[in-house]
Amino acid sequence: MATTDNTRQLSINNDARAMIMRAREEGIETVWDRLAAQQPQCGYCALGVSCRNCAMGPCRVDPFGEGPQKGVCGADADIIVARNLGRTIAAGASAHSDHGRDILEVFAELAAGETTGYELRDETKLRNLAEEWGIDPEGKEPREIARELATSMMEEFGIVKGRLSFADRLPEQRTKLWNDLGITPRGIDRENVEMLHRTHMGVDNDYVNTLLHGLRTSLSDGWGGSMVATELSDVMFGTPMPVRSKVNLGALRPECVNIALHGHNPLLSDVIMQAAEDPELVALAHEYGAESINLVGLCCTGNELQMRKGLPMVGNHLMQELVLLTGALDAMVVDYQCIMPSVTDVAKCFHTVVISTADKAKFTGATHVSFDPHRGLEIGKQIVRMGVEAYDNRNPERVRIPEGTVEMMAGFSVEAILGALGGTPEPLVEAIKAGKIRGAVAIVGCNNPKVPQDFGHVTLAKRMIENDILVLVTGCSAVANGKAGLMLPEAAEMAGPGLREICQALGIPPVLHMGSCVDNTRILVLAAALARFLGVDISQLPLAGAAPEWYSEKAVSIGAYVVASGIETVLGVQPAIFGSPNVVKLLAEGLDDVVGAKFAVEPDPEKAALLIRRHIEAKRKGLGLSCLEPEEMTAQAA
Ligand code: SF4
Ligand code: MSK
Numbered sequence: 030m031a032t033t034d035n036t037r038q039l040s041i042n043n044d045a046r047a048m049i050m051r052a053r054e055e056g057i058e059t060v061w062d063r064l065a066a067q068q069p070q071c072g073y074c075a076l077g078v079s080c081r082n083c084a085m086g087p088c089r090v091d092p093f094g095e096g097p098q099k100g101v102c103g104a105d106a107d108i109i110v111a112r113n114l115g116r117t118i119a120a121g122a123s124a125h126s127d128h129g130r131d132i133l134e135v136f137a138e139l140a141a142g143e144t145t146g147y148e149l150r151d152e153t154k155l156r157n158l159a160e161e162w163g164i165d166p167e168g169k170e171p172r173e174i175a176r177e178l179a180t181s182m183m184e185e186f187g188i189v190k191g192r193l194s195f196a197d198r199l200p201e202q203r204t205k206l207w208n209d210l211g212i213t214p215r216g217i218d219r220e221n222v223e224m225l226h227r228t229h230m231g232v233d234n235d236y237v238n239t240l241l242h243g244l245r246t247s248l249s250d251g252w253g254g255s256m257v258a259t260e261l262s263d264v265m266f267g268t269p270m271p272v273r274s275k276v277n278l279g280a281l282r283p284e285c286v287n288i289a290l291h292g293h294n295p296l297l298s299d300v301i302m303q304a305a306e307d308p309e310l311v312a313l314a315h316e317y318g319a320e321s322i323n324l325v326g327l328c329c330t331g332n333e334l335q336m337r338k339g340l341p342m343v344g345n346h347l348m349q350e351l352v353l354l355t356g357a358l359d360a361m362v363v364d365y366q367c368i369m370p371s372v373t374d375v376a377k378c379f380h381t382v383v384i385s386t387a388d389k390a391k392f393t394g395a396t397h398v399s400f401d402p403h404r405g406l407e408i409g410k411q412i413v414r415m416g417v418e419a420y421d422n423r424n425p426e427r428v429r430i431p432e433g434t435v436e437m438m439a440g441f442s443v444e445a446i447l448g449a450l451g452g453t454p455e456p457l458v459e460a461i462k463a464g465k466i467r468g469a470v471a472i473v474g475c476n477n478p479k480v481p482q483d484f485g486h487v488t489l490a491k492r493m494i495e496n497d498i499l500v501l502v503t504g505c506s507a508v509a510n511g512k513a514g515l516m517l518p519e520a521a522e523m524a525g526p527g528l529r530e531i532c533q534a535l536g537i538p539p540v541l542h543m544g545s546c547v548d549n550t551r552i553l554v555l556a557a558a559l560a561r562f563l564g565v566d567i568s569q570l571p572l573a574g575a576a577p578e579w580y581s582e583k584a585v586s587i588g589a590y591v592v593a594s595g596i597e598t599v600l601g602v603q604p605a606i607f608g609s610p611n612v613v614k615l616l617a618e619g620l621d622d623v624v625g626a627k628f629a630v631e632p633d634p635e636k637a638a639l640l641i642r643r644h645i646e647a648k649r650k651g652l653g654l655s656c657l658e659p660e661e662m663t664a665q666a667a
């Protein structure tokens with residue numbers, strides 16, 4: 030059957046487009062088909078004015094003022110929108126924080142000597158963390174330090190401490206501001222549970238009060254659960270250092286057993302990487318006629334491994350179905366978050382086995398292998414074996430791997446960045462002061478099929494570097510920019526003269542890969558370190574955040590904690606708040622007076638780039654640095 034090629038509207042990437050065409054030829058449904066089938070999507074939900082928080086409802090408020098203006102309980106648009114947003118933040122923060130707790134539990138078990146396949150790989154970081162948390166590491170064995178640190182971190186999740194310890198990393202101005210506002214997070218679980226309580230019918234009916242708690246809830250993620258995840262992952266799996274890698278569906282190798290690691294948590298995927306080197310399993314792969322075992326990454330589990338070990342990436346969020354369509358993937362191993370339930374449907378059209386591993390994230394149609402850190406390596410081997418055996422069922426005639434990979438660099442932890450700068454933020458600060466680097470922007474977050482895949486990430490990043498703005502990326506944005514060739518030192522050629530000079534002097538790309546979604550905390554830590562170095566608040570720095578293609582509740586939590594930490598953030602996809610002009614006004618204007626930063630929504634990345642440039646120049650002006658006036662900047666590249 031002939032199929033029309035409108036795939037340029039769906040993705041900017043050739044490998045993705047080839048596989049979308051294949052899906053159409055073979056009648057295999059993808060995320061884009063399902064998005065089309067959902068049209069028109071519910072206008073009430075899109076505006077955030079529908080509520081099903083109780084059984085008197087579901088209710089909706091008519092945004093045109095003609096129908097009902099209140100739900101059955103009397104909640105108006107402001108309350109409904111704020112409650113919905115609060116719950117969205119809590120869901121996102123819970124996802125990150127539960128990931129953090131999973132890492133912490135295995136860390137505690139490792140400290141107790143109960144795991145296999147895990148080590149304390151960064152003892153320096155362990156000791157530094159211990160000191161930061163008031164634990165004297167002197168004369169103690171690493172495991173003893175880890176035991177004490179684990180106990181102390183576990184207390185952060187409840188109400189024992191009443192204040193998150195990582196908040197000590199903030200400049201004092203921010204600490205005071207949060208305290209004065211009453212949004213200093215008190216406990217990771219506590220803030221999330223309280224948000225669910227507040228948004229139950231008949232509890233918090235003041236939208237401003239609800240949204241302020243939304244900020245506190247998100248901060249329990251950024252400066253709590255996610256930060257625990259990042260820091261302990263570094264201790265257990267190694268703090269990332271610059272490493273070369275590659276990206277694209279071309280990272281699949283037709284002659285090898287191909288196993289994709291997908292999701293977010295590195296706990297199992299790290300041991301799978303060890304297991305894939307097991308001589309017995311390699312010999313088994315040879316027996317089946319494969320040359321070797323080729324592991325590739327998807328989404329943030331992939332990012333975690335790429336950051337630390339240079340694992341090749343096959344793609345970001347919207348590639349998860351398309352990688353299956355190559356017919357060359359033997360196993361997809363999933364943990365949790367951002368894994369579409371549809372992967373098992375697409376896998377069924379080929380020989381691919383989907384292996385779920387987290388008891389909290391099972392998938393109909395997948396084979397479940399329950400992760401148990403006590404038998405980590407053994408389970409890792411079991412999973413790799415399943416991949417090798419699936420290779421035997423592969424039909425070589427159905428293999429279609431789009432050719433070519435793009436080289437990229439990963440591994441820019443805060444430690445790596447400061448290391449490249451000689452151990453202090455001073456050279457970066459001097460480059461900013463001199464105007465060689467105008468500022469920095471964190472471009473983070475997902476893909477969303479409502480946006481041509483990677484268009485927002487890449488367009489924005491290009492405009493930023495052309496205008497001497499350093500770009501920090503995580504999550505799906507890192508994959509997008511890697512594919513666009515922006516994450517190699519050679520990409521400095523595409524940067525403005527100032528940024529180019531700095532990147533060439535340091536041998537770094539103008540777009541730095543700082544990790545997975547939980548690793549947005551690395552950006553917070555870097556921002557706090559810069560602010561402390563300068564003796565200013567984070568909100569005074571020439572920084573911005575952007576999530577041009579976000580889709581997930583986690584991204585909403587990230588956006589909220591970035592803004593609450595003092596960094597202005599531009600969203601490329603409209604959040605479900607526009608049914609309440611009051612909520613919009615608060616988030617897009619009022620917050621600036623409250624936390625020194627606000628949200629903007631701008632779907633056009635060219636216009637978003639201009640917004641960010643103007644914001645960064647205004648912050649430079651505030652610091653008394655050389656700056657461009659708004660009229661000197663236009664929507665096109667300089
Ligand atoms: Fe309707 Fe109020 Fe119940 Fe929501 S909480 S469903 S607005 S009655
Ligand atoms: S994987 S949260 S789609 S960035 Fe972290 Fe990508 Fe967004 Fe998932």
